[in-house]
Amino acid sequence: MQTVLVAIDGSPLGDRALAYALDLYPDAAITVLHVVDPVEAVYLAEAKGPSEGRSYVEAAREHGAELCDRAEAVAADRGIAVDTAVETGNPAREILRFIDANDVDAVVMGSHGRSGLSRVFLGSVAETVLRRSPVPVTVVR
Structure with a gap:
């Protein structure tokens, strides 16, 4: 692997995905990507109060x-330098766009393991990326 994208969301599974990528691809160019979903940002902010x-x-x-920054520090503790990016938009679409725009060879991301109705109503970023990605995707659980 030459270029690996690690999609993080601040969850423990995102942290596990980063650790997995750092272990499996220590010599690759790793980019850590966080996508801000503007719809989710509004809902979370309303719950937290004024910004x-x-x-x-x-x-x-x-x-x-x-x-x-936290992901960079985790990688640095292992002696690995990573690039980072923050994008805004629909998470699955932005991850797929990033793959195409940056010649990514593989993707590593976490899955929340939703099933049944919650997956139907909430959608699954990992599932969408897995189905539409032109490169291999590893989903960490």
Whole structure:
């Protein structure tokens, strides 16, 4: 593998996906990507209260940058340098767009393991990426 994309969302499964990629592809060029879903950002922000003069999406992008900084630190502790990116949009679409735009060879991401009605109503980013990706996708659970 030459270029590996690790999609993170701030969950423990996203952290496991990063650790898996760092273990499996220590010599690859790894990019850690966090996608801010603007719809989710609004719902989360409404639950948390005012965002101190920033838009909901700006606050969510700052949080995404913090997640990427944390991922960089985890990789650095293993002696591995990673690139990071924060994008805004539908997570599955943005991951797929990033794959195409950056000549990614493989993707590693976590899955929340939803099934049944919750998957039908909420959708599954991992499932969509897995089905539509032009490159191999490893889903960590």
